[in-house]
Amino acid sequence: TSTGLSEKFGVSVRTIYRDIKALEQAGVPVVTEDGKGYSLMEGYKIPPIMFSESEANALITVEQLVLKNRDSSLIHEYTEAVNKIKAVLLYSTKEKAELLSNRIAVSPSIPQTGTSNSLTLIQHALTTFKVLKILYRTEEKDATTERRIEPFALYYSLQECWTVIAYCRLRKDYRMFRLDRVLKIEPLELYFKPHKLTLQEYLKTKEKMFGTPDIPLS
The missing domain is CATH 2.30.30 (SH3 type barrels.)
Structure with missing residues (x-):
């Protein structure tokens, strides 16, 4: 259940709901059973995707630069990809990555040019x-x-x-x-x-x- 998962990993129920949604968006077949909680569809195996803390930090750092990019299509695709990656990070790594994300900024003095979406x-x-x-x-x-x-x-x-x-x-x-x-x-x-x-x-x-x-x- 969401309560059981939040207690096991030491996070809020809201975080569990958010992560389940991210898994579903990544194509992971999460099954919801009334009274029983969540499980993966029978026969489904999660591919072995593991990121080290430094690899996750590199992605987060680049994310801040991409968000300053002037092409909205690139921002959208990169954000979708990073959200899928965050969904499979270990909670300890994810917490550090989110902390780092809030501690990186790009100068607002960078010249603003026209935008694109192509x-x-x-x-x-x-x-x-x-x-x-x-x-x-x-x-x-x-x-x-x-x-x-x-x-x-x-x-x-x-x-x-x-x-x-x-x-x-x-x-x-x-x-x-x-x-x-x-x-x-x-x-x-x-x-x-x-x-x-x-x-x-x-x-x-x-x-x-x-x-x-x-x-x-x-």
């Missing part, structure tokens, strides 16, 4: 070699352009924003697009062959041309 979609297109159609706002005010791009790589620039490096079918060359300027994005049922160029080669070439790889070109 990083997760672009990641999927990049790994499945899928063409994307985007409506992009250029540096010129109120100027928009529609492009079909082949995602090649992701780059976090000095401007504190994510950019996608992609082969632009309009320009017939590689271009860098800031995600906070992508107004619309749509995956197409078109696929492309993997690019032979490496990310290191692209960045070196761009740095030779402009002195830095951080200038977005569209």
